[in-house]
Structures are given as C-alpha cells and as structure tokens.
C-alpha cells in the first residue's frame with residue numbers, strides 16, 4: 001500500500017493501491033459509453049452486494065445526502081417518522097426530518113447501549129409511523145442495531161425500515177432479500193443507505209441508496225417530493241442507462257467505486273462479515289489488556305469501529321498526537337464523550353497486519369504517557385481472538 005499513515009478513523013478508511021489506480025484513470029465524458037459501462041457495472045455490483053429486487057442509486061454526495069434521499073422519497077410532510085437512535089448519527093435524522101416538515105419521534109438509547117425492543121414495540125403500537133430509521137452501526141458510540149429483533153417488530157406494525165448503513169454496509173450483514181423474523185411475514189429491510197468512504201473503503205464522495213419494491217411503491221404515492229437533486233425519479237433513467245444525463249456524476253470516483261465493489265464481491269459477503277466481526281473482537285480484546293474498555297458491551301458492539309474509553313490519567317489530545325506521530329490516526333469521541341474516549345475504525349480494506357501494528361503503537365504511546373502496559377500480551381490477545389473468529393466455520 002502506498003499510504004504513509006494508517007487511517008484508522010471511522011471513515012474515511014485506508015484506500016488500497018488498486019482503487020487509487022482506478023481513480024487515476026483518464027477522465028472521460030460522463031455520457032461516454034466507455035464510462036457508462038463502468039458506471040452500470042458499479043450499480044449492478046451494488047445491487048448484488050445488497051441483494052435487492054428494487055433500484056440502486058449511486059450519486060455524488062456524502063452519507064448525509066444518502067440519508068436525505070432515503071427520507072424524502074418515502075416519507076412526506078405531515079407523516080410521522082420514528083427514529084431509533086443509538087448515538088449522534090441516529091439523532092441526525094431528527095433535524096433532517098424537521099427540515100422537510102416530517103413529524104418525528106425519537107427513541108434514544110443511553111450512549112453505549114442498544115435500545116430496548118419493548119419500548120419500540122410500545123411506541124409502534126401507540127402511534128402510526130410511515131417509516132422507522134435504524135442506524136446499523138452508530139459511529140459515535142460503536143453500538144450496533146439488533147436487526148434480527150427490530151426489523152420484524154417494525155414490519156409487523158406496517159412501517160418502512162430505513163437502514164443507515166454508512167458505517168456498516170459491506171462489513172455487517174445487510175441482505176435486502178432476507179426475511180428477518182418469522183418466515184412468511186414481511187420482514188424485509190426496505191431502504192439501505194450508505195457512503196463510499198467507510199466499510200466500502202473508497203474515498204469519500206458517493207451517496208449510495210437502495211430502495212426495494214415496497215419503498216418504491218411509497219415513492220409512487222408521493223406526487224412531488226420536496227427535493228430536486230435527491231428525487232429518485234430524476235436519477236432512475238440514469239441508473240438504468242448511464243449514457244443519459246441528469247447531473248454530472250463524479251467520473252473518477254465511480255472508477256474507484258467500481259474497483260471497490262469488485263474487491264467486496266471477490267472477497268465475498270460472508271467472508272467480509274466474519275472478518276469484520278473478528279476485527280472488532282480482536283481489537284477490543286487487545287486494548288482491554290491495556291486497561292482500555294469499549295463503551296459498548298461486547299454483545300452490542302459494532303464490527304466496524306470501537307469507541308474506547310481512556311484509562312484514568314490519559315490525555316486525549318496527547319494520546320492521539322503521540323499515536324499520530326507513529327503513523328496511526330484515530331478519531332476523538334463526540335459530544336459528551338469528547339476527551340474521555342477515542343474512536344478506532346477497523347473496517348473496509350484495513351488488514352489484520354495493520355491492526356496488529358496499531359495495537360503495538362497504542363501500547364508504545366501509553367508507555368510514553370507513563371502507563372505500564374504489556375504489548376506482547378496485547379498482540380497475543382489480538383492474534384488469538386482474530387484467528388478464533390475467522391477459523392470458526
């Protein structure tokens with residue numbers, strides 16, 4: 001890899017050489033059939049990754065644009081939205097809904113915990129909601145949503161499931177053909193939205209959204225969505241035939257994304273889910289040796305990133321600056337956890353070797369900051385845990 005640093009923030013994530021190479025190819029006109037063929041293939045690969053029978057949209061924009069596209073095409077002004085929030089990014093749906101006149105209620109989990117499914121069930125029994133948003137992995141807390149429990153509860157009450165996969169898609173199972181809960185019932189995820197720069201491992205700049213047939217039927221009932229760029233009907237003809245024009249796609253980023261999707265499908269979804277699960281468990285097991293605990297308990301923890309609490313006496317700014325000088329870049333924590341924790345991404349094209357090296361450098365950093373820690377033991381915990389979870393069949 002030509003990268004000089006290990007970018008272990010929860011997005012963007014390390015970009016591999018083949019993706020840089022793809023991105024550096026000659027820029028062509030956005031309706032050139034040679035480019036259109038690559039765009040089409042990238043869309044088809046996305047469809048295959050998510051196993052959807054509906055429509056996939058890959059457009060310029062960050063994950064937030066994908067959130068907006070998902071929402072405005074399914075829920076209209078005056079309808080109700082239920083937001084299930086397990087942190088900062090779950091909460092983001094609230095101002096988003098407000099901006100479009102959508103009435104929203106929030107069920108907020110305590111930071112580090114999952115929401116109580118009984119509360120969700122009660123809320124849905126009391127009030128009719130058009131849709132419910134779930135954040136698959138909340139990037140502020142490192143808490144994962146329990147889809148197997150929540151999706152069937154939501155679908156039973158007839159609401160659409162909108163899944164924010166920005167820090168999860170391609171690393172944690174999101175199978176739009178899967179029936180969550182009881183066979184025979186409608187237990188499907190209706191909308192998955194994501195961005196290019198997290199678990200997919202492509203540079204930032206693409207918003208990716210998939211709508212199933214139920215979600216597309218919801219769009220059909222809306223005469224005019226309060227958006228222009230984010231109206232899926234403006235993009236549908238281009239997604240079917242990228243030689244057509246609506247707004248110029250980011251040609252070079254599409255090259256990169258197509259290569260990223262190739263890497264995802266070549267590794268295979270099951271292998272990726274297993275690798276990320278193992279990454280998460282191994283990183284947390286290793287850092288626990290240093291007396292560093294994850295905010296989320298292990299059952300609720302996301303596979304893609306961890307929010308790690310500092311042991312007493314470790315200064316956040318000093319820790320991250322010292323670690324950064326060793327070439328390992330991690331992120332600070334958000335909101336009330338700022339200064340008390342850091343966030344480490346372990347997703348996308350990050351490798352086992354990189355994470356093991358990061359464990360070493362974190363240990364060295366702690367020693368420089370006056371802590372007495374055992375690096376050898378932490379590395380051993382990392383390797384053992386990783387292999388235990390990847391060799392399991």
Ligand SMILES: *Cc1c(COP(=O)(O)O)cnc(C)c1O
Pocket residue numbers: 011062063064065089135136137138139164165166167195
């Ligand atoms: C990063 C992130 C977002 C926002 O994505 P941007 O690309 O920064 O707009 C939304 N949701 C989750 C879960 C994220 O991790």
